[in-house]
Amino acid sequence: MPKDSRQDIHAMLQSSFGDSLERDRWVKLLCCLGGSSTHPAASALLEEFGESEISVKHFLDLLYGPEAVQDDAPEAVSAEYGYEEPKHLASFLNAADIRLVRVAFLKKLHRLGQAMPRRQEAERAYVELRSHVTTALVTPEELTAWAEAEQNCHRIISVSHAWESQEHPDPHNYQLGLLAEHLKETDWVFYDYLSLYQSSCDEDQERSFRAGMKHMHLLYSHEGTSTVRIEGLTPKECQKKDLDTVQVYSRKLGRVAQVRIKDLVLNDVPYASRGWCVTEREWSATRSTSRASARLSRAGLAPEEHNQAPTPPVLFRDRVSKSVGNKLHFTRRGDVDPVLKLQATVYRDKVRSHKNLSMSHLDRTQFGVFLDALKDYSQLERLQLKHCEIEAAALCKAIEASPITAVQLEGIDTSQAVEVVKGLMHEKMRLISVDACGLRGAEVANLVQELMGLEGRQLPQLNLNGFDMEELDLAEAVRSVKDLTGAAFELNHKSALIQVCDTWLGLPAELQEKIGATATKAILQAHFLGNLKLDLEEKVLGDAGVQGLTEGLRGLSQLQQLTLHLPNNNIGDAGAHGLAEGLQGLTQLQQLTLTLNWNQIGDAGVQGLTEGLRGLSQLQQLT
Helix, strand or coil, X not given: CCHHHHHHHHHHHHHHHCCEECHHHHHHHHHHHHCXXXXXXXXXXXXXXXXXXXXXXXXXXXXXCCCCCCCCCCCCXXXXXXXXXXXXXXXXXXXXXXXXEEHHXXXXXXXXXXXXXXXHHHCCCEEEECCEEEECECCHHHHHHHHHCCCCCCCEEEEEECCCECCCCCCCCHHXXXXXXXXXXXXXXXXXXXXXXXXXXXXXXXXXHHHHHHXXXXXXXXXXXXXXXXXXXXXXXXXXXXXXXXXXXXXXXXXXXXXXXXXXXXXXXXXXXXXXXXXXXXXXXXXXXXXXXXXXXXXXXXXXXXXXXXXXXXXXHHHHHHHHCCCXXXXXXXXXXXXXXXXXXXXXXXXXXXXXXXXXXXCHHHHHHHHHHHCCCXXXXXXXXXXXXXCHHHHHHHHHCCCCCEEEEECXXXXXXXXXXXXXXXXXXXXXXXXXXXXXXXHHHHHHHHHCCCCCXXXXXXXXXXXXXXXXXXXXXXXHHHHHHHHHHHHCCCCCEEECCCECCCCCHHHHHHHHHHHHHHHCCCCCCCEEEEECCCCCCHHHHHHHHHHHHXXXXXXXXXXXXCCXXXXXXXXXXXXXXXXXXXXXXXXXXXXXXXXXXXXXXXXXXXXXXXXXXCCCEEC
């Protein structure tokens, strides 16, 4: 069809009916313009839209074929916008004229029982915030200042949600209530109905909408944002009655008006069956921490539930192609291919840039997806897994084939955590940390015995924290700590640093509190140490505990650097004299840092310490 003729028909239809055509109207128009009630476009329209209304442009595309006009489907990432820098996010939002919404305004609407307005009406809305009146929408100047600030109190949250009617995403105010009740007043929110211009748009507003759609993925994948997913539709008990009204833009009237709920084109397709919702969830899974995407329900935010791993593009394409037959609904069928291409681009760019990654609360299925994705993290150095249903053998195999050198496990099944430690104790690894995985003293001892057999290997730094200790385990655990310390330092050429409670073996605080100086004494039996730091603040050692400490110090004949942090331990003059005796045996000591404040050391104790320090002929630095 000639372009001018098509444009004339387009203009005529818009002038008569607005931007969209109701079902009865487009069926009759098919008969007139198509020349037959059985025009091929009719079946396509009925299959895709059913009872819904459609845009004039889409109607003409199906009737005469696509026109070569600018598309509003998302496109691949522009080089001008990155995923890390706040200034890139702010530049995109300001360039596209996307406006974030103050949660304070959402709270006001919720309090007054009002529905969310379109972007066009929200521009004229105001809210009282901290005793002054301000705009409901965040200004471009504020966003620029946010990007330039080193620290600020505003979180940027992108909301992923279903549109529950064609005219309004939240006609029952259910989503509004969740956001108002569970987000902070200082949060800034992207919510499409409020942040993007809605129909009917003028030319500038249409240009803004298209610019926003081109890079919509940034709002759900940028490291400066987080995602809140409202996956549930409005429960029946929260729905308004049919005769209740909601303020929407009425195409029939050509203006904003109150429309009855029963007159809206409602949509009850579940969140998980909507193409755009699934895509937003996919984008959100590519951030450096899975906790940046959280499900929101009446129970509140749940970043520890239903977390998703980033899906490799091949798996995502397979999922979408299988789901199309099962009614994975996109706004338009033409959106599918651009979305698939963009998902692949975002996935590739994101996973190839991460050096640190934290994944939490992945179930067994999602952990399997994550293992498939792990091979694509070409720059990844440190991996943290928290409360995931892992499979140790598969994980170790994947890590060995990756550049990862540090692994932190927290809240993992005990047997699986132990298998990971065993499987990763090799030269490539720098750090293995196990915290709150239910390890008991006996299990630590068994693990140590196995590690003792790794002769000739360079062991990584090993932190074992969060022991579940019983009194019967104490002696065995102390021996294990001593043995592992000795073996590891021996393999590390006797030059490493012990920092109790903080690094290396990471003797847990609860273990110190129970066995006090006995455990410390056991560690100090590693006589070849050259550098030692003991942080024993508020362990209530007393003079007797310090005596045990000094007995260990006497055997450290090679020690050159020593830090003793012993404040608030009920140490008196006798303890100070005992400490002085222990220090006198450190003939190679060159640097000493000693902290003894908040104890009961009098003049006699100070004099004893002074005399002990005089005997350290190699001492060069005293703090």
